[in-house]
Amino acid sequence: MESFTYEDIQQIANDILSKVKCRPKLGIICGSGLGKLADMVEDREVIPYNEIPGFPISTVPGHAGKLIFGTLRNKSVVLMQGRVHCYEGYSPQKIALPVRTMKLMGIKVLFVTNAAGGINRNFNVGDMMVIKDHLNLSGVNPLVGINDERFGPRFPPMSRAYDIELRKLALSIAKEMGFADLVHEGVYSMMLGPNFETVTECRLISIAGVDATGMSTVPEVIVAKHCGMTVFGMSLITNKVIMEYDQDATANHEEVLETGEKSSRYTQQLIAEIVGRLDLD
Numbered sequence: 001m002e003s004f005t006y007e008d009i010q011q012i013a014n015d016i017l018s019k020v021k022c023r024p025k026l027g028i029i030c031g032s033g034l035g036k037l038a039d040m041v042e043d044r045e046v047i048p049y050n051e052i053p054g055f056p057i058s059t060v061p062g063h064a065g066k067l068i069f070g071t072l073r074n075k076s077v078v079l080m081q082g083r084v085h086c087y088e089g090y091s092p093q094k095i096a097l098p099v100r101t102m103k104l105m106g107i108k109v110l111f112v113t114n115a116a117g118g119i120n121r122n123f124n125v126g127d128m129m130v131i132k133d134h135l136n137l138s139g140v141n142p143l144v145g146i147n148d149e150r151f152g153p154r155f156p157p158m159s160r161a162y163d164i165e166l167r168k169l170a171l172s173i174a175k176e177m178g179f180a181d182l183v184h185e186g187v188y189s190m191m192l193g194p195n196f197e198t199v200t201e202c203r204l205i206s207i208a209g210v211d212a213t214g215m216s217t218v219p220e221v222i223v224a225k226h227c228g229m230t231v232f233g234m235s236l237i238t239n240k241v242i243m244e245y246d247q248d249a250t251a252n253h254e255e256v257l258e259t260g261e262k263s264s265r266y267t268q269q270l271i272a273e274i275v276g277r278l279d280l281d
């Protein structure tokens with residue numbers, strides 16, 4: 001099994017920090033088509049993943065594969081403009097590496113965003129979902145293997161993974177900004193992918209209480225919680241999943257990216273406003 005020691009990851013974190021002036025306390029992972037968040041970052045310092053020895057490289061369209069350091073609403077941040085997914089062939093431990101690297105760079109709060117299919121029939125394409133919990137249907141877990149207590153405990157709790165204060169803040173900001181009707185709270189599920197979900201899978205997770213589904217986020221959140229980070233998660237609903245058999249319409253990644261391009265404006269505004277109000281000291 002591929003594994004990275006605390007010292008390996010400390011080395012990667014030190015290498016990265018030696019290349020930038022910024023010392024962020026907040027990390028943001030940008031989902032499919034959500035990389036435009038990086039446009040809002042000022043005083044940017046950019047490091048492509050392929051210039052960081054040991055870092056996984058994004059191979060999926062819509063994931064630029066760059067670390068963007070800078071300030072967002074006067075807060076020092078680092079953005080992962082693009083993530084990596086297990087279906088790209090990376091081990092769960094490799095998926096964990098960027099989050100642990102952020103931890104050892106001093107990140108205390110992690111925002112995770114993704115493009116997701118709407119299971120909840122009240123959700124429309126372009127809506128946002130503040131994640132309140134997740135269902136891990138991927139069959140993988142990045143904490144499998146020898147546990148290093150310097151990161152966190154062998155058996156970390158996961159019942160309050162998504163910070164309740166940040167969830168409330170997001171919903172109240174959406175109200176203040178006049179787009180509360182576009183923002184819901186709900187449960188995200190992760191399947192391994194890379195194929196989109198079958199009709200029966202969607203029906204099953206709907207019964208289980210899932211509101212939106214995708215192929216990412218969960219391993220990052222598990223690792224972040226394990227090492228004591230505060231987590232906020234948000235999905236952009238980029239398509240409505242097919243819940244009836246024998247429909248002509250099918251899901252496709254182009255639609256996901258197109259919706260991300262068209263509808264990420266509010267997501268960006270909301271995230272920037274939350275960041276502006278965070279007390280990171």
Ligand code: R1P
Pocket residue numbers: 030031032033060083085113114115116193214215216217252253256
């Ligand atoms: C499918 O279109 C892709 O979009 C989502 C799915 O997980 C999958 O990778 O991407 P993110 O979860 O990275 O936003």
